[in-house]
Amino acid sequence: MAIYELLNLGFQFLDSFAFIVLATAGLAIIFGMMGIINLAHGEFILVGAYATTLSFHAGLPLPLAMVAGVVATTIFGIVLERTIIHRLYGRLLDSMVVTFGISLVVIQLTRIVFGNSLEQIGTPFGGISYGPYSYSTYRSVVLATCAIATLVGLYVLFTRTDFGVRARATIQDEETARSMGVDTDRMYLSTFAIGSALAGLTGALYAPTITMSPELGTGFLVEAFVAVVVGGPSVILGTPLAGGLLGLVDAVFTNLGGQFIGTVFLLLTAIVAIRVLPDGITGLLEDLREKWRRAE
């Protein structure tokens, strides 16, 4: 019996980990790299999910429909960046208020155009059965694999490529980067586009598992913001670490007491983490590294 319980916990963990990482990635990139708090993050996910679902109903096979979802969200992000967001760099609190306004408009327009729900795509791949339990293959194995692939992809992109170096240089010191010949304006645009694409990917991947309603983005917000806070300033490392910690907490307590108890403990963990580590997990790592360096 115990082995089944343990398996159940394992699948639950994969599910929570994938959800937290995917919900957070786009938000974390845009916040960590650009200093824009995107309160419309949920609505970027909404655009991805709706574009995927609509393309699927229009006859595209699911993987292609997902690609369409990502592309649609990226275009959506680029248009917003060029028209509105680029005026808000360096204005952190204003960026929150404006993106919230955008979020209101997108939710309501979605409701006006598509009504209160869309027909949902069925979850593919069925389930894995073990003993008296079964767990959705898609939600645990497939999504966790996608989450890890996304993290690895981001890591490579931002640390191993020329683009990544330029992007990070822009973030660290815009003026110097510009004097070294980096087109910083384009770097901001590309980073925002990547963040949007990630949110679109999350929407596309979760489209077959959640109810298609104009408010679906709100369901991702709590986890995403908690993970950003717990992860701390270094987003590429912070996201998987926060995802791992919070995913474990969520899995254990969801297993014990249901979905709601899981969320409560998620929040409690976040509060304790903030009280103990105001700069998040990566802030702690940075401190430790400093100490070691000094000890040597």
Added chain:
Amino acid sequence: MSEKPSLEARLRGPFEGPNTIGNSRRFWLSFVLGTALLAVYPVLFGAYAAESTSVYLVYGLLGVSLAFIWGFCGILSFGQVAFFGVAGYAFGIVSINLASYTGATLGVLTGVAVATLLAALLGYFMFYGGVRDVYVTIITLVVALVLHTFMGQTAGSQWAIGEAALGGFNGMVGVPDLAIGFGTAGLEFAGAMHYYVTLLVLVATVLGLRALVNSQFGYAMVATREDEARTEMFGYNTTFIKFATFTIGGALAGLSGVLFVTWGNYIDPSEFAITAAAMPVIWASIGGRESFVGTIAAAVVIQRIQIGLTGEWALVVVGSLLVIVILAMPDGIAPRVGDAVDYLRNRGGGEPAEPPTATEEVSD
């Protein structure tokens, strides 16, 4: 013997200073006129109109609670609705269980106390934990969203506290009217009376906060907003200043929550939802977060537009308005109104220029 200040100067004195917008005689005349108009409104349009307008004033008070902490101390909280809602529920629980004047009175006290405690607790964790400005915003938002989830799942009969059922997404119904008294002796404030109580609370709050932000403490608040590190260097305990400001803001939001629940005799979890959580931020942004009167005006007008447009396009209009106002006027409308008045007067010429308005000093 030295000359005594005029009665007007003595009346105005405590409520104005460099930290508030609107210190001219013109402002005070409009303030008194506006209050007087609001006071005769029920006489002109009847008790029903007053009753339905009361809620806009309640929202005004909620907006003021945010303008106070955001505009003057730089703390942007998306969680004012958390204190608002918690106080509403607390009033409901107490007053339903003790159905008497004592119950309602205790309900008011409990509601405000619970909201204040929650704000103090949250503020302690955040400010003494060294949480930085934008994370404060995120945390307060998350608290509101979690309360939304929590109250939404309280549908079953196990979620009743005494007689008061929390009711999940259907909300808590049958909350008594606002009343003050003991046992069977007391005053009940329903209909037009609720309107007057709310108006009184609102005017008193605005005057009280104007006095506070122009006091020693207010200077410290504004200094913390402008440059926290420097203020700390001067020996001010900025952590405590932020903590105290946030707690006062929570108490005021709680008071507005009590007024809200006694207005509709009803409260549900949608008060904690993200759309509700953002409304105070919208009012303060559009009205001008450094102006209490501006925020109140924005709250009244925007809520009125939302109801007037009946549904579909209301949120689209409000959302677009928000984006446009922040991009065009980052400080909101109220400071611009002050500028416009000055501009018109100077163009008219003739009169010698009045002392510089607060706007110029604050925007420095």
